[in-house]
Amino acid sequence: MKKLLLLFYFLSLNLMANELPELGSYTDNIFSSADEDKISKQILYQVNKNPLVVKDSEIDDYLSHLGRRLMNGTSLANKNTKFFILNDSTINAFATLGGVIGVHTGLFLAANTESELASVLGHEIAHLTQKHLPRIIAKQKRDSYKTTLALAFALLVSRSNPDLAAASSTVANASAVQNTLDFTRKHEQEADREGIKILDRAGFDVRASIDFFKTMQKGNQFSQGAAPAFLRTHPVTTDRISDIQDRLSEYPYKQRLDSDNFYYVKGKIRAFLEQKNTIIKILETNIKNKSYINESGERFALAYAYLRNNMINKARNELQIIKKKKAPNPMLLNLEAIILIQEGKKNEATKLYKKGLTMFPSHRAFVYGLAEHYIRSSKTTIAIDLLNEYLLIYPEDPNLYELMAKAQAGEGKVLLQHENLAESFYYRYNIKEAITLLDLAVRAKDGNFYEKSRVESRLKELKREWALFSKGL
Ligand SMILES: [Zn+2]
Known part of the structure; x- marks a missing residue:
C-alpha cells in the first residue's frame, strides 16, 4: 500500500x-x-x-x-x-x-x-x-x-x-x-x-x-x-x-465489535472514490476469494460500484445477499430506495423512504432523498411541507435550504427561492454570497409584506455580521 x-x-x-x-x-x-x-x-x-x-x-x-x-x-x-x-x-x-x-x-x-x-x-x-x-x-x-x-x-x-x-x-x-x-x-x-x-x-x-x-x-x-x-x-x-x-499495559483486554455502519461507510467511500473501471473487478475478486474483513461491507461497496456503472440488477443482487445476513440498517434502506428509484419503482421508493424515516428519524439522507424525489416528480408542495418539518429540527442544515430553494423554484416563487438559497450559503459559511442572494430576494417582484420584511431584516443582520467578520482579528 x-x-x-x-x-x-x-x-x-x-x-x-x-x-x-x-x-x-x-x-x-x-x-x-x-x-x-x-x-x-x-x-x-x-x-x-x-x-x-x-x-x-x-x-x-x-x-x-x-x-x-x-x-x-x-x-x-x-x-x-x-x-x-x-x-x-x-x-x-x-x-x-x-x-x-x-x-x-x-x-x-x-x-x-x-x-x-x-x-x-x-x-x-x-x-x-x-x-x-x-x-x-x-x-x-x-x-x-x-x-x-x-x-x-x-x-x-x-x-x-x-x-x-x-x-x-x-x-x-x-x-x-x-x-x-x-x-x-x-x-x-x-x-x-x-x-x-x-x-x-x-x-x-x-x-x-x-x-x-x-x-x-x-x-x-x-x-x-x-x-x-x-x-x-x-x-x-x-x-x-x-x-x-x-x-x-494498564488497560485490560476489551473485545469490541465494529458497527455495521463503519464497514458501510468505508464501502461507500471505496465505491465512489476509487477508479470507476477497476473497482468492480477488485471487489468481485475479493468476494470470490473471500479476501475481506467484513463480507457485507465488501458487498455494500460492490452494490454502490454497480450503481455507479448503471448495473442495477447486479446492485440489487448484492443488496439481497446483505439483507439476508444483516440487521435492518438505515444505510441499507437508503441503498434500497436508490435502487428502487433507478428501477423506476417510484411509489415503492417513496414508501421505503417514509418507512426509513419512521425507523431511523435522525437519518437525514432519507429526508434529502425523499425531498429530491418529490421535486423531480413535480410534487413540490409535498416536498416543501416535508422540508419545513425538518427545518424545525435542523435549522442550520444547508442541504435542507438548498432543497427548499429548488422546491420553491419549482413553485415559481422567486423571493423564497433566493431566500432559501441565501440560507444554504450562510450555513456553508459563505456570508458574502448569502448577502448577494438576499439582495436578489429583497428585489424579487413576488412575496407578501411579511416575507419582504423578513428578508429585509435578515439582510441587515447578515451585513452587520459581515462587517464584523471582514474586519479581521
Ligand atoms: Zn498529532
Whole structure:
C-alpha cells in the first residue's frame, strides 16, 4: 500500500522549540470566544468551497457521530467541534484552530477496524482538549500568530489545489522544521496519551492505536520517495510507539465489535472514490476469494460500484445477499430506495423512504432523498411541507435550504427561492454570497409584506455580521 503517514498538526510547523507552558498558566483567552468563532467560520468557509470535501450526508453523519461519542466526557463535549472528510488517499487527519477536525478518505480506507479509525480521531481530539494551539500561540507575539494563521490557511487551501501545494510545502520547509521537532514530539506524546484515555472512555479497543501505528509505519516504508521532507522527518518513532505500549499495559483486554455502519461507510467511500473501471473487478475478486474483513461491507461497496456503472440488477443482487445476513440498517434502506428509484419503482421508493424515516428519524439522507424525489416528480408542495418539518429540527442544515430553494423554484416563487438559497450559503459559511442572494430576494417582484420584511431584516443582520467578520482579528 503506497500510502504515506501524515498525522500532522500543521500549525506546529511555525514554532520555536520552547518548553510547553503548564495548562492553565497562560490566559486561555489568547483568542476571545468571538475570535475563536471567527477563525472557525473562516476555516469552515475554506473547507466548504474545497471541491475535495466529501459531501455525502451518510459519511458525514457517521464521522460526526463517532466524533461526538469520543468527545463525550472531555472538555469538548459541549463545544461545536466540526468534522469534515477530504478526498485524499494519503492516511491523514488533522486538528486545526477553531475546533475543526479534518479526516482524509485514505484514513478510512486504511483503518481495518472502527477502533483503529477512532484511535486517530481520539489523538486529534486530544490535540484540541490539550489546547496545543492556544499554548503554542500564547508563546507568540500578536503579530506572529497572524503569520501562523496565514500558514494554516495556505496549507488548507493547498489541499484542494496541487499548484499551491508545492508552494506551501516550501513555506513549511522554510519554517525551521528541524527546530520544532522536539516540540512536536512533546505534543504528539501528550496527544497519544490523552487519546488512549478518550478511546477507552468511549468503549473502543485501546490496542487499536498501536495496531494502526504499525499499519501506517508499514505503509510509510514504501512511500519514502513520495513524501515531502518534512513528512519524512515527522516523528512516528519507535519511542512514541513504546510509550503508547507502556500506557496500554494498564488497560485490560476489551473485545469490541465494529458497527455495521463503519464497514458501510468505508464501502461507500471505496465505491465512489476509487477508479470507476477497476473497482468492480477488485471487489468481485475479493468476494470470490473471500479476501475481506467484513463480507457485507465488501458487498455494500460492490452494490454502490454497480450503481455507479448503471448495473442495477447486479446492485440489487448484492443488496439481497446483505439483507439476508444483516440487521435492518438505515444505510441499507437508503441503498434500497436508490435502487428502487433507478428501477423506476417510484411509489415503492417513496414508501421505503417514509418507512426509513419512521425507523431511523435522525437519518437525514432519507429526508434529502425523499425531498429530491418529490421535486423531480413535480410534487413540490409535498416536498416543501416535508422540508419545513425538518427545518424545525435542523435549522442550520444547508442541504435542507438548498432543497427548499429548488422546491420553491419549482413553485415559481422567486423571493423564497433566493431566500432559501441565501440560507444554504450562510450555513456553508459563505456570508458574502448569502448577502448577494438576499439582495436578489429583497428585489424579487413576488412575496407578501411579511416575507419582504423578513428578508429585509435578515439582510441587515447578515451585513452587520459581515462587517464584523471582514474586519479581521
Ligand atoms: Zn498529532
